[in-house]
Amino acid sequence: MERAPSNSGGTLGSNTPIVGDPAWSRVLIVEGTSGIGKSTLIDQLVRRYVADRPARKLRTLLHLTQAHTYGPIAVDEDRETLTAEQNLRHLDNVVSMLEWHVSSLTAETRIKFFAVVDTLHFTHCHRPGVLNWEHVSNLDGRLARMGARLLFLHGSSQTLWERGIAPRRDEEFITGYACPRFGETLEEIHNTSSRNRRACANDSRVRASCTAR
Amino acid sequence: MRQRLSGTSIVYREIDADGAISSNLEEAYDFWLS
Numbered sequence: 001m002e003r004a005p006s007n008s009g010g011t012l013g014s015n016t017p018i019v020g021d022p023a024w025s026r027v028l029i030v031e032g033t034s035g036i037g038k039s040t041l042i043d044q045l046v047r048r049y050v051a052d053r054p055a056r057k058l059r060t061l062l063h064l065t066q067a068h069t070y071g072p073i074a075v076d077e078d079r080e081t082l083t084a085e086q087n088l089r090h091l092d093n094v095v096s097m098l099e100w101h102v103s104s105l106t107a108e109t110r111i112k113f114f115a116v117v118d119t120l121h122f123t124h125c126h127r128p129g130v131l132n133w134e135h136v137s138n139l140d141g142r143l144a145r146m147g148a149r150l151l152f153l154h155g156s157s158q159t160l161w162e163r164g165i166a167p168r169r170d171e172e173f174i175t176g177y178a179c180p181r182f183g184e185t186l187e188e189i190h191n192t193s194s195r196n197r198r199a200c201a202n203d204s205r206v207r208a209s210c211t212a213r
Numbered sequence: 214m215r216q217r218l219s220g221t222s223i224v225y226r227e228i229d230a231d232g233a234i235s236s237n238l239e240e241a242y243d244f245w246l247s
Contacts, residue, residue, distance in 0.1 A: 026245055026246055028241075028244070028245040029223075030241075032230070036230050037230050037234070037237075040234070041234075041237060041238065041241055044234075044238045045238065045241060045242055045245060048238065048242055049242075049246075111246075114245075114246075116245070140222055140223050141222045143222075143223050144222030144223045144224070145222075148223055148224075149223065149224045149225070149226070149244060149245070150223045150224070150225045150226075151225075151226055151227075151228060151241055151244055151245075152225065152226070152227045152228070153227075153228050153230045153237075154227055154228070154229065154230060155229065155230030155231045156231050158231075159230055159231045163230075
């Protein structure tokens with residue numbers, strides 16, 4: 001088997017671990033307010049990837065839903081007991097797990113790891129809201145070093161209502177999650193989501209430095 | 214266009230969810246795998 005170029009920073013027998021080249025991984029983090037269409041887009045991305053692959057050529061494919069990225073902190077969020085340390089520890093666990101997948105590819109010459117993550121540190125700076133950008137800057141640097149990319153989905157308040165709330169009035173997202181967290185009625189849920197949408201969009205605009213690569 | 218968020222390192226892109234879902238998929242797929 002052809003081996004990857006020796007840019008991995010270590011040799012067998014030394015104390016320096018061999019680390020896989022990030023070139024052989026593709027990690028995408030999808031961010032945006034609840035109901036804007038993240039899950040729909042991710043569902044289509046994963047199905048498209050599988051459909052595009054030839055038979056017997058599926059590579060390591062990781063799809064982290066909010067059950068893993070947000071769920072573990074939701075209980076303490078609801079109890080209003082969540083601390084910044086708890087939130088950071090959870091994010092560190094997720095980032096460390098992604099790092100393992102990337103760094104393990106020490107003998108590859110092609111892309112072998114594909115990951116899609118439904119919300120991470122960007123969302124956590126807005127909701128639950130115990131973290132800020134200073135808290136997560138180190139995690140952001142680790143994600144950047146593994147070549148991860150952040151996709152921010154933004155849209156109008158009308159789109160949020162038409163695609164994210166009204167059609168899902170009888171689905172678990174509304175009946176079991178958004179109500180009563182975001183409000184008791186669809187209109188209240190929409191108002192809360194719209195405020196969160198504006199806050200995220202404003203933050204992304206402020207932070208976007210428009211340095212094209 | 215790829216962008217960076219001020220004070221952060223990660224490569225970043227915005228997609229307009231008001232647009233057609235099919236075109237959003239194409240852009241997101243390309244951004245993920247390119």
